[in-house]
Amino acid sequence: MYAELTNVTKRYGGEVVLDKLNRRLEGITVLMGPSGRGKTTLARLLLGLEKPDEGRVTVTGRLAAVFQEDRLCPQLSAVANVALVLPGRGEETARRALEELGLSGEDLTKPAALLSGGQQRRAALARAMLAPAEGVILDEPFKGLDEETAARAMAWTKRRADGRWLLLITHDPEQAAWFGGSLWRLGAP
Amino acid sequence: MAPKPATARVPRLQAAAAILFWVAAWQLAAFFVDRMGLGFLLAGPLETLRVLAGMLPQGAFCGRIGFSAVRILGGFALALVTGCLLAALSAALPPVYILLRPLMQFIKATPVASIIILALLWVSSANLSVLISFLMVLPVIYAAVLEGIRRTDPQLLEMARVFRLPFGRTLRAIWLPGVWPYLLQSCETGLGLCWKSGVAAEVIGLAGGSIGEALYQAKIFLQTGELFAWTLVIILVSAVFEKLALALLRRAGRRLGGGEPLCTRN
Numbered sequence: 001m002y003a004e005l006t007n008v009t010k011r012y013g014g015e016v017v018l019d020k021l022n023r024r025l026e027g028i029t030v031l032m033g034p035s036g037r038g039k040t041t042l043a044r045l046l047l048g049l050e051k052p053d054e055g056r057v058t059v060t061g062r063l064a065a066v067f068q069e070d071r072l073c074p075q076l077s078a079v080a081n082v083a084l085v086l087p088g089r090g091e092e093t094a095r096r097a098l099e100e101l102g103l104s105g106e107d108l109t110k111p112a113a114l115l116s117g118g119q120q121r122r123a124a125l126a127r128a129m130l131a132p133a134e135g136v137i138l139d140e141p142f143k144g145l146d147e148e149t150a151a152r153a154m155a156w157t158k159r160r161a162d163g164r165w166l167l168l169i170t171h172d173p174e175q176a177a178w179f180g181g182s183l184w185r186l187g188a189p
Numbered sequence: 190m191a192p193k194p195a196t197a198r199v200p201r202l203q204a205a206a207a208i209l210f211w212v213a214a215w216q217l218a219a220f221f222v223d224r225m226g227l228g229f230l231l232a233g234p235l236e237t238l239r240v241l242a243g244m245l246p247q248g249a250f251c252g253r254i255g256f257s258a259v260r261i262l263g264g265f266a267l268a269l270v271t272g273c274l275l276a277a278l279s280a281a282l283p284p285v286y287i288l289l290r291p292l293m294q295f296i297k298a299t300p301v302a303s304i305i306i307l308a309l310l311w312v313s314s315a316n317l318s319v320l321i322s323f324l325m326v327l328p329v330i331y332a333a334v335l336e337g338i339r340r341t342d343p344q345l346l347e348m349a350r351v352f353r354l355p356f357g358r359t360l361r362a363i364w365l366p367g368v369w370p371y372l373l374q375s376c377e378t379g380l381g382l383c384w385k386s387g388v389a390a391e392v393i394g395l396a397g398g399s400i401g402e403a404l405y406q407a408k409i410f411l412q413t414g415e416l417f418a419w420t421l422v423i424i425l426v427s428a429v430f431e432k433l434a435l436a437l438l439r440r441a442g443r444r445l446g447g448g449e450p451l452c453t454r455n
Binding site for chain 2: 047048049062063064065067069071073074075076080084085127131133
């Protein structure tokens with residue numbers, strides 16, 4: 001399973017954000033680069049939420065994602081948000097994953113709108129990593145987490161990658177080094 | 190998000206005192222009008238309650254309420270279903286929206302009396318209130334549901350698209366919570382509107398066995414007490430049905446939201 005960008009160009013107005021990108025994504029890829037250089041645009045192209053102005057984006061299989069925003073259904077619990085993307089009922093699987101990420105007790109069952117930013121982020125991460133998908137795009141998935149919680153979430157994410165291709169977008173060189181894989185610097189001067 | 194109206198919450202005691210004040214003013218006005226020998230122009234609250242108490246044991250009293258309620262609420266239910274379906278279609282298909290826009294504006298702008306008189310040519314007077322309450326409520330429900338659909342969080346819809354959520358799950362987790370507060374508000378408005386317009390239709394159409402007919406007869410025979418008693422009945426029945434319907438909708442909302450209220454809007 002892979003994703004491939006062939007001569008991909010994307011413009012907003014007259015400004016070229018991505019210019020003739022060519023890359024095949026397999027295994028773990030860490031995408032780094034200054035703000036405003038098209039990292040999130042690239043993620044949106046891969047997710048099929050936008051179309052390139054030129055070139056081709058090929059994605060095999062289904063995708064899952066942690067977006068820049070958590071995008072949880074605010075009235076549903078963390079468990080229900082994760083189970084929403086799982087086949088069947090999936091509550092038990094969701095509960096176990098969230099517990100592994102450090103959520104417990106009533107944090108699992110109260111509406112997502114009432115969770116802290118870090119708890120919401122971890123619920124969004126669990127949803128992406130548990131979804132039946134062949135590729136996962138993680139746009140700054142550990143932002144807002146304290147050091148210890150982030151380390152735990154990173155280890156959990158790597159374990160859950162399960163041979164799928166994974167694109168991690170981050171500004172943190174330590175996270176990039178820890179994940180290993182292939183490093184892709186976008187728009188570096 | 191529509192801003193909340195700037196009405197302050199009034200403590201219950203003060204609200205009750207205000208109602209008492211106006212009831213007392215009403216009684217006083219009725220007393221003076223009666224002293225002037227014009228009692229037939231205004232029945233006081235005590236007279237209204239006395240007449241109402243006399244009407245209660247009569248079988249026709251409940252019969253009239255049942256007759257009107259079935260038809261008026263039937264029209265409301267039809268408008269609710271049709272309004273939701275048309276709003277969903279309009280949101281999904283722009284040509285449907287363009288086509289329906291002038292029709293909804295026409296219904297909203299046309300005086301209810303004109304519609305009633307015109308509708309009398311098409312339907313029997315007995316069923317006129319079904320059509321009229323349907324027509325009065327339809328644009329309200331349609332506009333509110335369409336607004337709710339349009340204001341549903343686009344980021345959540347993108348999430349559903351990426352994760353390929355089945356339609357049923359998307360409907361339940363994203364669309365319904367987005368639309369629900371708008372639907373509740375429009376139902377609240379629509380329930381008041383359907384009773385007002387429905388009874389007006391019964392009065393003009395003289396639907397036999399209806400509340401509207403009783404109201405008309407009371408006016409014809411200058412039975413002001415009956416007129417006020419039936420008006421009070423309409424207000425009470427409308428309020429009871431509004432509370433009941435909204436309680437049912439809120440309960441349905443809680444079930445759909447997995448135990449939590451569906452409303453995500455303040």
